[in-house]
Amino acid sequence: MGAAGSSALARPGLPAPPGPRWLGVAALGLAAVALGAVAWRRARSRRRGRLQQVGTVSELWIYPIKSCKGVSVDAAECTALGLRSGHLRDRFWLVINKEGNMVTARQEPRLVLISLTCEGDTLTLSAAYTKDLQLPVKTPTTNVVHRCRVHGLEIEGRDCGEAAAQWITNFLKTQPYRLVHFEPHMQPRNSHQVEDAFSPTDQIPYSDASPFLILSEASLADLNSRLEKKVKIANFRPNIVISGCGVYAEHQSLFK
Template sequence: MGAAGSSVLARFRLPTQSRPGWLGVAAVGLAAVALGAVAWRRARPGRRRRLQQVGTVAQLWIYPVKSCKGVPVSAAECTAMGLRSGHLRDRFWLVVNEEGNMVTARQEPRLVLISLTCDSDTLTLSAAYTKDLVLPIRTPTTNAVRQCRVHGLDVPGRDCGEAAAQWVTSFLKSQPYRLVHFEPQMCPRKSHQLKHVFRPSDEVAYSDVSPFLILSEASLADLNSRLQNKVKAANFRPNIVISGCGVYAEDSWDELLIGDVELKRVMACSRCILTTVDPDTGIMNRKEPLETLKSYRQCDPAEQKLYGKLPLFGQYFVLENPGTVKVGDPVYLLGQ
């Protein structure tokens, strides 16, 4: 039987000496099954890796229109291009100017006051003191497809029509704007063209660079302990907020497992003046929390080529394995 067979028999407290015929056959059969199971576990490429729970999903956010109000959801599908819940997809709508350049809360802070919701067949734009605009969920294919410019890269978007353009323009009251929608058949932007640390296969529609931004409640609480005027997670527009972990624990999470979803960390998120827009009033103060973050969350000089001189807060992740995440799901760190 050999040494391996003997060790398996010993593990099951079956001696290797001569036994009655039926018991000998049973022992050999049991040893073969055990050896086969061990060999299969070692050979299969997807064998289970060590798991360590590091937190719990506290919040899930989808931002249908770039820079506009987020939608909290209790569950969402994790796709390669971000969170999805029904017709709501993360940053699949975009406000552009007449030249096709993206418009965000950096230029128009009051964008954060606009919300977009979907039901089975309609799309609704809403804002305070403004009549809701209801549009068909499927933009007519007769509408023009515009080439838009997002962080220096061209990306298409189907124009949502004159009513949407007039509604956004009327609310912002500064210059003519249009609303466009990214459709599944369109060609997305390559994250690798923006930051070399992403894989050539990583893609986004209108998100800055990554499909997932993760932030912990502990990190937000630590920042607020340094501020006179507290800020919300909405200032930083995360997709997944994690509770039950240490301060800035997310900085060291390389691979996460949430349900069946596997996410891989790529880089930290560098923070700009958009974080100084109050998500409740649409007023930009241009200072906090950015100035405080600069005092203790600046990147190392060696990393300034990647991040510039902006402070870091939250982490960008990409999808390794799709699935569904829910509020309350445990979050595990994947080990080798």
């Protein structure tokens, strides 16, 4: 994204405008900050001054499968459960083991090599040196719904079928795994049960704690200035990348 096409981020202080909220090229970045920050609700009642630009949205990322590759998008809708672009939702798919526990790159580093993309009504699982697997966007309702566990909290997920399970198991080559999908009618997890700072009404599907992760380019540059081995934005798996702001402004502007 060029700087001219980036959308302005505003310091939180006013309620989000009514109707659908979108981010992206020529889209408002306020919705991302408002939905992504726990402190926004607390600050809203205290601060009703004029909006002040603090940066611009330079990148948007959706990570359909938890711990797998991200998809760069030009625009995304901010929902209460995270970013959405077409049929792709952030962390709405999850790899589980036979006990129903989540499996992430902490246990299986090769998960970061798997991508899930969508074209029309077809999802495609891809990885290097592995034949792509195509799945329907709508998982058959006859597929079993598993009781899964993400950071100790139970949540449902509909099984994506034997083909998906076999594809992931064959790629990781360690033990049997299955792929599950969170459906909108299912009960999300409560963020407050993961981190006390969140409101009791904040909810998430398979994300760790928050529906959004915001990171600035300035903060990454500051970190790399103190590292011998440089890291990239992708190492932190943010949904929203901000440019044109000071170091750690994404934290300071949200929690003042």
